[in-house]
Amino acid sequence: MEFRQLKTFMSIVNLGSFSQAAQFLGYTQSSVTTHIQLLEKELNTILFERFGHQLMLTTDGERLYDYAEKITKLADDAKNEFDHFEIPRGPIMIGMPESLCVYYLTDLLQEYTLLYPDVQLKVKFGIGSDFRNLLRKNMMDFAFFHEKDSSDTDLISTLLWDEPMGMLASPDHALAACHNVQIKDLQEQRLIFMESGTAYQTALEEGLAKAEIVPKTILEICHIQTIKQMVINNLGITVLPLAAAAEELKAGILIQLPWQGVELETNAYLAYHKDKWLSHGIRAFIRLMEERLLK
Template identity: 70%
Template sequence: MEIRQLKTFITIVKLGSFSQTAQFLGYTQSTVTTHIQLLEKELDTALFERFGHQLMLTTDGERLYDYAEQIAKLADDAKNEFDNFQVPRGPIVIGMPESLCVYYLTDVLKEYSSLYPDVGLKLQLGIASEFRTLLRKNMMDLAFCLEKNIRDADLVGQLLWPEPIVMVASPKHTLAKQKQVKVKDLQGQTFVFTDSGSNYRMALEEILIKADVQARTVLEIGQIQTIKQFVISNLGIAILPLVVVKEEIEAGLLTALRWQGADLKTNAYLVYHKDKWHSHAIRAFIKLVQERLLKRVDPE
């Protein structure tokens, strides 16, 4: 029975999927399957069973899980005890939206990697709702989020800077010629949105619902660069952080609409679980972020 096999087992239980576990741990799916088969062979029992598409622990699997968590924690504690505390090392899992990664964090990540080459940075792009789940399962150490505020009782949010949000369209779009764009003007428009779950997208959708304004079409695209190209081609309107579209606005490829509706602004936060133990690697990362990116702002 090996620690890595037990950690694979724990991760499957938390994520509920062999394929997601393989992706998260950086293994092939066959490696994940082999780890479980070896455990089952050694213990002479089945650890999982399937009901349709649902993966469930057997009774013996539930018994092993309690031991596996204790063993994994003891192994991590022992490693931390004997690490060289003067030099940050080990892995850090960090979640971040694509916009923050590309436009704000590249230089910080490069500097951190140069300062602490023994730390393995694992970055996961996504949205705040996904990060919250992983932080609560202790499968992510830190996350950057674009939120108006962080009010979760079990999460700590370090406010970094205010992030303006703009509504953009092609200069050829009919709304680009208007001196003011109000909620009613969005009736029947096509929107090009990021993945559902982004804070500023949900804010606009709430505004539209309250005003009983309906979009003609919603195009949901995960890649910001693709969204910008769609809007430049006059396929719809988008709302994005200003930093993402600043160059295109200055170049005349996009127009910032003169939005007169409710404020869509948001803030950038560095978030972690209140009970998370901070290794020296995590502390060093937080310190560098605060030194390079923290601005003196007050949340509303």
């Protein structure tokens, strides 16, 4: 029984599928399948069974998961006990919204990798709800959030900075001539968002539902540059951090609408689980961020 096979097994359980575990671990799906087949052969049992599209643990799979948790915890404890390297090394998984990475953290990431080449830095784009799940499963070391406030009792959160938001449109958009834009003005408008689950999108959608306003369409696009280009081409309006559209606003190809509806302002936070052991690499990243961005 190999340690990596147990890590693969736990990743499948935590993420819910072989394919997601393969993507997360950086393996091919056939490698993940082989790890499980070897475990099942050595233990002479079946670990997973399928009901339609649902992957479930067998009774023996549940028993193995309890042991796998204890084994990996002991391995981590042993590593932490004897890891006295002053130079950061090893893997670090960071979660962050794309806008924070591109418009705030790119130079920081570059400097960090130059300072600490022995750290295998991995960055995962996404939203707060996904990051929370991964932090709680110890499958992500720390994450950056766009939230109005932070109230998770099991996460240690640090407020980094205010993040001004803007409702953006093309200068040719029908709402561009308005002196103020309210919830009712979004009736039959096409809205373009990053991903569902962001704090500002949730606030806007709740405001729309309360006012019984129905947009024409709500599109979800995974890349900020694509969203901005669609809005520049007058295909809809969006809500983005103003930092993400500073150049386009300065050039006049995007405008900030005078929004008077629900509050969209948010903040940037850094968070990690309260039980997380902060390795030398994690501490070095946080220290560098404080020196470069929080002066």
